[in-house]
Amino acid sequence: MSEDKKILNSLAVTIGVLVVIAIIISVVATNLVEDKVDTAKEEMKILERIKPLGELATTLEEAQKASPIVEEPVVAVAKEPATPEQIYNTACMACHASGVAGAPVMGDVASWAPRIGQGKDVLIEHAIKGFKGMPARGGSSQLSDEDVIAAVEFMIEKSQ
Ligand code: HEC
Numbered sequence: 182m183s184e185d186k187k188i189l190n191s192l193a194v195t196i197g198v199l200v201v202i203a204i205i206i207s208v209v210a211t212n213l214v215e216d217k218v219d220t221a222k223e224e225m226k227i228l229e230r231i232k233p234l235g236e237l238a239t240t241l242e243e244a245q246k247a248s249p250i251v252e253e254p255v256v257a258v259a260k261e262p263a264t265p266e267q268i269y270n271t272a273c274m275a276c277h278a279s280g281v282a283g284a285p286v287m288g289d290v291a292s293w294a295p296r297i298g299q300g301k302d303v304l305i306e307h308a309i310k311g312f313k314g315m316p317a318r319g320g321s322s323q324l325s326d327e328d329v330i331a332a333v334e335f336m337i338e339k340s341q
Contacts, residue, residue: 265335268328272321277336282314285340293340301337308333 238244244251269277269287276284285292296304308329311317318324319332 263328265331268324268332269335272319272324272328273332273336276319284314287336287339290340293337297337297341301333304337305330305333 238247238251241251241253263271273287276282277287280286280289285296287293307315309318309326318329324332
């Protein structure tokens with residue numbers, strides 16, 4: 182072998198060794214990076230697992246961000262309006278079914294006739310403001326004018 186060939190050969194071997202070293206380094210480096218990524222993922226998982234079960238949300242927006250199932254609160258609770266009969270049953274019947282304190286009994290046409298003769302407006306006014314033994318709104322102050330009017334009309338209708 183000539184000197185030149187020897188040099189070329191050792192050069193080739195050196196390059197070969199360098200290439201192998203480079204490959205090893207890159208493999209190790211890739212593994213290290215992957216390890217780092219895995220560790221980060223693992224940490225996220227642990228954090229996810231140990232996070233508190235509930236977090237306090239002070240606004241609706243926060244609550245909705247935290248949980249997609251939080252819905253807008255229903256502001257006005259839909260409530261069936263009471264029927265005239267229900268109003269009568271709860272607020273008027275106590276006296277007007279039996280004639281307590283001289284209350285005209287519902288359905289007693291004879292005792293209602295002269296009262297109805299005064300006109301519906303007078304009856305409504307007496308029912309809302311009170312009249313002799315008849316307390317204002319029958320004593321149920323939470324009733325609206327409309328409620329009382331509906332009850333009066335119901336009683337008139339049943340007493341004609
Ligand atoms: C605590 C007993 C009592 C309750 C409850 C009551 N009433 Fe009366 N109501 C009376 C009495 C007593 C009279 C008779 C007053 C009179 O003319 O001397 C009367 C009379 C009336 C009259 C006739 C008024 C007039 O000018 O002749 C109407 C109408 C009436 N009530 C409606 C109602 C309605 C509507 C309710 C329920 C929202 C109701 N009342 C609940 C005792 C009651």
